[in-house]
Every structure is written in C-alpha cells, then in structure tokens.
Amino acid sequence: MSFPLLTVVAAVPAAGAVATAALPAARRTAAKWLALLVSVVTFALALVVAFRFDPGSKSPYQFTESHAWISDFGVRYALGVDGIAVALIALTTLLIPFIILAGWHDADPLEEAAPNRRWRPTQGFFALILAVEAMVVISFEATDVFVFYLFFEAMLIPMYFLIGGFGDRAGGEDEDGAARRRSNAAVKFLLYNLAGGLIMLAAVIGLYAVTADQLGSGTFSLQQIVEARAAGRLHIGTGTERLLFLGFFFAFAVKAPLWPLHTWLPGAMGESTSPVAVLITAVVDKVGTFAMLRFCLQLFPEASSWATPVILVLALISVLYGALLAVAQRDIKRLIAYASISHFGFIILGIFAMTSQGQGGATLYMVNHGISTAALMLVAGFLISRRGSRLIADYGGVQKVAPILAGTFLIGGLATLSLPGLAPFVSEFLVLVGTFSRYPVIGIIATLGIVLAALYVLVLYQRTMTGPVKPQVSGLPDLRVRELVVVAPLIALLLFLGVYPKPLTDLVNPAVDHTLSVVDKKDPKPTVQVDAVPGGGRHGHAVREQDVEAAK
C-alpha cells in the first residue's frame, strides 16, 4: 500500500489542533509557535503533493486512497485529488501560516481580565484554526460524497467558535454590544450554513436511494456514479436529478455565497478578527465553489445545464450587487466582504459558463482571490488594530504616517480590482472571456463589476490613506517585522502569478477538461483565438484603462 499522503496532509493539522488545545494556559507563546510550526509542515506536505502530482496523467484522481468505512451507508473513506483540488489545497495550506502569524496577538487574554486557570482562549483560537484547516483539506480531497459532506458540515463548528468567540476589539466603548453583535453574526453564519447543509443532507440521502435502487447497492463514490452514468447503468430521472441538484447547489450557494443567500457573510467577516475573516472568505468559502465544480457538475450534468441560465443571472446579480454595496460601505471589513461577494459572483459565473476558459479561470480566480483578499484583509486588520476602529471615516492621511502599510494596502487593493500584472487579472479576464464566448450579454454586463471594483477600492484608498493626516492617526506605527513577514510573500506571489500563471494553469486545465467532458460540453468555436496564458492580456487592457478612468 502506498503512503497515504493525502490523509497525512489533513491529519497533521488535526493532530496539531489537539496538541495546541492541550497546552496549559500559561504556555500561550508555545501554543502559537506550535500552531505555526504545524501549519508550515502542512504547507510543506501540500507542496510535496503539488510537485509529485502529474497533470498529464490519464486517471482523473491521483494519490487515491480508499478504505471501507461505513459499509451500511455505502460509504468509503475515499480520497483523491485532481489539479483543481491540488491548487486549492496549496492555497489553503499556504494561507494558514499567514493567518496564524497575522492573528498572533488576536486571542491574547485581556490584561484586566481575572486570571483563570481553565480558560485558554489563545490555545483555543489556534487549535480551531488548525481544525478548520484539517477539515477544509479533507473536503478538497474527498471523492466520496458522504465523506465530503461530513467535513463540509463539521467545519462549521470550529468556524462558529472562531467568529463568535474572538473579536477585533474595534467596537470602541461598546464592548458588550460588540460581543452581542459578534455572537449574532456567528449564529447567523451557522444557521444559514446548517440549513444549507441539512437540505443537502436530504439530497445526499436521495442520491443514496437512487443509487441503491439502480445499482443494487448504494454508493457515494463520485467516480463510480460518474462511470455508471456514462455507461448508462445509472439513470436518474429528470425531475429527481433536478431536485437533487438543487439540494446540493443550495448548500454550496450558501457557502460560496451567492446572492440572495449571502447575507451572513458581511456580518461574519465584519465582526470577526481579520485573520478569521480571511479564513472565511479565502479558505472556507472556496469549498463551496470547489464543490460546485466537483460535485454539482459531475453528479448532475443535465440538471446543471438546466439550471445554468438562472444561476448565471444570480451570479451576475452577485457581481453587481456586491460591488454596489461595497461602494456604499462605511466599514472597511464589510466593504471587503461585499467585494468578496462580487468576486464569488465572478467565480460562479466562470464555473457555469461551461467553457474551459471559464472554469479554468474560475479555478484560478479561487486561488488568486484567496491570496489578494488575504493581503488586503490582513493589512486592513493591521490598520484597524492600530486605530481601534473599522470606520473608513476615522482614517485619513495614513500614507504619510505609515507609508509601508499604505503601500501594501494599495497593492492588495489593486489586486482586488484586478489590475493587469497582478494575479487576479488573469483569472478575471479568463472568466469574462469564457462567459462571453457562450453568453455574450452576460459577459458584457459582468464587466461592469470591474468598473465598480475600481471605484470601491480606489475610493477606499483615497479616503483612508490620502488627504490630511487625522489627529488620531498621526501616531500610528508602520508595519512591524511580523506583519511584513505576513504581507510581503503574499504580494510577491500576487506579482509572480500575475506575470507567470503557467504553473497554475498547467495544473488546473486537465482537470477542467475532465469536468467538462463529464458534463458533455464542448467549448463554442472561439471567434477570437485566446490563449490560456495571458500575453493575450492586450484584449483586456483597453477595457481596464477605461475602468480606471471611470473610477476617477
């Protein structure tokens, strides 16, 4: 039996979570270092997976593991990764060390708090982050619908405690009110996602009933179901398939989040600390969009095609609505949250455009959005922790006081508005091209989202960083070494992937082609030859400059 590499990638953070949680209250610093060490080791393991992964291989999944687990339910502990999963596992494991570093002091107990031997918030904070990491990694790896569902749902619990239990202390005088808002946001997060998950549970059970009915024994194996469908042994009735698809899609759309199921996100991101906000939007939410690609499309290809028009319109609304609301926000973190909703709209647009550029672009988008949002949100978090306020109006002229902070914030912001040369541009461009080639009208309208992105990012920068220095801002220190260590690699990565995304596209494209072949969609004949690697950036360039103009 080969070495269970995928299990190990998930098991290391899980074991790390237990070990971190077990440290006594006084060993806070040790807990932090342990968590950091574990997350770095996990990243190293993920890199091993990424480098040993063979994109050209014929089999759709690699490093597969399969063990009997609950045979009564037809459940096997089956793992395997395709290029998309490898990219997202790499992203997740990459971001966690930065999240831990950025949140280094977020969970320190308040100084005035009475010492309590049993209450160990710091250990809890880092243990929960590692637990989320383990569950997210397993959900990316699972090729068994049931295993995926287990961890997809289970990760809500540590997330819930992270959101509800730790705030950024930027509520000002009203700390009690902040705690109440925080716990409300956590409950809202949990209820939305739990409701989505439970509806998915009904669909999961329905899927089992269908397979048990037609294949003799029920199964949750993605590959088996896909093969049985291709071979004509499994035929899901049209009505049933649509219902099952809706059950699955609902859960993923809540998680992603897609308009109109997005309303939990701004609260959850706004009230939690910024590392946790990054964890939500850059890591956990990706499971939703990833699952659309892996499960919705492959399990229910016909229903996916059937639902495409509605989903595209919803995604389009997400793009515009998120961007418009971002423009109107007064709170920095909520602004970034709405921007994320807009970006998730693009990702879903790319997935359901059913073209290889669209889906490849959507996968790249997931990775790039993770990195760029992490950079922006973490710098915003550093800024907020200095001033103790999340309101844009409380800032002004920061770039004179803390130029490095302002500079990194600008780069993060420019990445968010998909400036050419930075990584998100490539993916956004691909998504738009992919959408345009099949649905030109929707593609054109979606471009408006970019215009608005330029507006909200640049206005945010202008109001907080430029202008006269506000008195409360004047004493702000610039980025510390720890903070630079967090931000610099992310920015370097944004630049690198912006000019040379080939490693990522090479990894992702075969998997996307496989998905499309399952869905039985061929790319429409392109009128303009578009290379997956930008050099074709010229096409977007003109549009982009107009956008910047428009923003001004």
Place this chain on the structure above:
Amino acid sequence: MSPVASVHSLWTVAAGAPGKIPAPHIEYAELSPTLIVLGAAVIGILIEALVPRRHRYYSQLLLSLVALAAAFAAVIGLAAGGFGSSKAHIAAMGAVAVDGPALFLQGTILLVSLIAVFTFAERRLEPAAHGEGASPARTKGRAWGRVDSFAAQPAAVPGSAAEQAAVKAGFTTTEVFPILLFAVGGMLIFPAASDLLTLFIALEVFSLPLYLLCALARRQRLLSQEAAVKYFLLGAFSSAFLLFGVALLYGYAGTVTYAGIAEVVSDGAKQIDPALAGTMGNDALLLIGAALVLMGLLFKVGAVPFHMWTPDVYQGAPTPVTGFMAAATKVAAFGALLRLLYVVLPGLRWDWRPVMWGVAILTMLGGAIVAITQTDIKRLLAYSSIAHAGFLLAGVVATSEDGVSSVLFYLGAYSFVTLGAFAVVTLVRDAGGEATALSKWAGLGRRSPLVAAVFAVFLLAFAGIPLTSGFAGKFAVFKAAAQSGAGWLVVVGVLSSAIAAFFYIRVIVLMFFNEPKADGPTVAVPSPLTTTAIAIGVTATLVLGLAPQYFLDLAGQASVFVR
C-alpha cells in the same frame, strides 16, 4: 337451581379435570436477563428491610450493578448462542419473544440502566444539610455531604417540619435502587412481549416504579410531586386506552398473541370462537383496537399529540431519573411499537402508515418549534426528546429491515447522548440546587470550559452535526425512510433538524459567548460515578459518530422479528 349452586357447579366443572391443565413450559435460561433483574429487585427490597441503614447504600449499589451487569452478560450470551438469529423463537408459552430486536434492545436498556445507576448513586453534589444556610460559599469544597438527589423522606409533606428534620438529619432513600430495578425488569419485557396481555403487564411493571421515582426529587418537592401526579394520571389514561384496545383486538381475533392476531389480519379468521362469533373478523374492531393500542404506545414514546406530559415530568423529576426515563423508556417503548407494527399489523400497513406519517411529521415539527421558546434546560431537553421521537418514527414508518435496524441504532446512539446530557445538568448548581434556568448557564464556558465543551458535544450530537453519533443515527433513519419512498418525510425531517439546531446552538452561544454572571451557578465536582457516566456518554457519542459500522452491523443483524 339457585345462583349460588350454579356458580358452584362451574367451579366443580373447572376443577373437574386437573390433569388437563398443562404446567407452563418456561425457558428459564432464555428469560434469564429479565429474571436476574427482577430477582435482584426483590433482594433489594429485602435489603431495605433487613440490612442496617448504614450498609444499605453500598449493598444496594453493588447489588444493582452486579445484577445489571449479569443480565447484560446473559443477553450477550444469548446473542452469542444464536438466539438473535437462527434460534430466535417465542418463549414462555408464546408470551415473550427471544429474537434479534429483543436482545438488542434489552442489551441497550441494560447498559443505559447501568449508567443510570451511576448517576442515581451520586452523593457528592448535594450538601448534607441542604436546607437553610446552605450558601454557595459553604457548599464549596469541604462542606459536601453524603446525600443523593432523592428526597430525604418522601412521605413527609413538602415544607413541613418533618421534612426539614429529615433533611437536617441527612436521611437518604436507598429504595430507589430496587425501584429502578423493577422498572428495568418491566422495560426488558416490554419490547419482547409477544402477546398483548404481557405487553400491558410489562407496561405497568415499568410505569409504576417510574411514577414513584418522579416524585422523589430532593429539591423542589412540590414540582416533583406535581410531575409525578401528572405522569400518573396521564399514564393511567393511556394504559386504559391500551387495555381497551387490547380488548377490542381480542374481540376481533379471538386471541391476544401477536402471531394469532397477525394471522387473522392477513388471512381472515379461520376458526370462529362461538363466544365471539358476533365480533371476530370485524374490521371496525381491528382498526379501533389497533388505534387505541398505538395510542398507548405513542404516549410512552412521547409523540405529538400524546406528548403533553413530557416537559412537566422531565422538569419535575429528579434529574438522574429524567435521564434514565428519557433514555430507557424511549428504547423500550420504541421496541414495543416496532414489534407491534411489524409483527401484528404488517397486513394493515396501508392503514397505519399514513397515520404514522402524520404523527411523525407533527412530532418532528412540534418538538422542534416549541423547544425554541423554552427557558429551562430540562424542558428544552424534553422537547428535544419529542423531536427525536419524531425522527425515530420516520424510521419506523419505513417498514423495511433497514427501518428496524436504523431505529435500533438510533435508539442506542440517542440514549447515551441523553444520559450524558442529563448527567451534566446535575452538575451545574447554585444555592437552590440544580440551576436549570437557561439564563443561569450564561458564561459557563468561561468558568468551566471542560464541562461546557462536553455539554456542547452532546448538544451537537442532538443537533445531528456530522462526526457525532447523532448524525450517524439521523442519517440511518432518513436513509431508510427515503428508500421506502418517504422522500417528503425526509425533507420535513431535515427542516425540523434545522429548526432544532437553532435552540441547541442557542445554548452553546449562551455558554461560550456570554459573559458569566456574578451570582451564576458553579459546577460541582462529582464523584467518579457521574464522571464515569459522562465519560461513557462522550465516548459513545464520538465512537458511534466516527466508526458506526460495527454497531450498524449489529443492529442490522438484529433487525428480524420472530413471528
């Protein structure tokens, strides 16, 4: 002939041929689990009468544990001897079935009772003189006494001088152990009962001790007695319904054995008993009788609309008793319900399935929705138990082997979670005893993270979050329901799960995200007894959640009823 003479002649006729009455043939070995428990209960009564007061506690505790463990070993022995599958048959002249479901349920009941004995025997939580002056400051640490959660002198009028004297003297009530054993004995027969009269007697044998136990709370005596009276009155009503139903079914089939009735239901009456010529085979009797018997069972299960007693009784009863009732009664009653529906009434499936669908939907939604407004943790758990009864009913209506095995598994999983949860409730206390008002639980996670985390695990299992036993059980039940074509029942099930999740989560919010109040309750440090009970609950919750296969197999093998 005078009336007296005619009666006399009846007697002489009846006594005329003594040789023709066969001595009943009883398979003692196969009934040994029940016999051990009931025998131990009798010995327990003797201990109360003969052993000096200071030795009673330990001898009762030891006796109960040994008896339950021995009975469990006997169940295992029977199962290993093939009585769960190939040798399954109906013992004791057609009165008691020895088959897979019976043995599985008996094993579960015995394990649950074993753990319940631990919580019954807990004596470190209450201060010895809990009356006036037992302030939290005094109760902290050294002042823990040696009394349990049962009334010092149950016969004393609440609030009277006699009661206060008993409390001051630190009296304890060791007769709870034999009472518990009697209840367990009845519960062991209940799911195995194979004729309607045995069913009724088993019901009374386990109900009467439970009525008594409910009245025995050490604190809040009035509430406890009120609960007992309510439980007794409503229980008596439901018993009467059941008995009436039994009579009608006898009129319909001319027999009270399950097999006999099932035969008449499916093939019609073959030999008409002359005395019942007017009624046998009359479908009206069958339908009304079956409905009345079902009502009696649904009452014990706590299904809507027969659930009214649940919250009051759960709240008023001493918490260890509540835990025992919530777990073991549910197991026994669902066992009896399954046997009745699957053995006696399968021929009537098309009549009872729609009704049970409705009951299941009402129970799931009713329990979940009403639970939202509860402000007392014990009442909340009571409504949650109602919702869980609804989920179980969804498995019951599947009418397949999968349905039976899923219900068996769910019962096992659920009862350990319940026991553990109520054991935790006994620990959270303030000056007035257990602090069951939800508002007092605020910030518990800050004061004692471990206890709060354990309780959170139980709540998450109740909510059916993956990786806990609650999820595995819920999945099994819904899967069985979906395969039997009850897709919409599953949808209602997941919706009410979502509603139910809301109030479980609310408790977690309260414990972890709210600041502790200055005069909030403290978490008492229990003896190893309660600690063991809670530890077993947590272990079972996680093991059944992560690796349920072995237990699913077990339930699957045990899912065939003998006819």
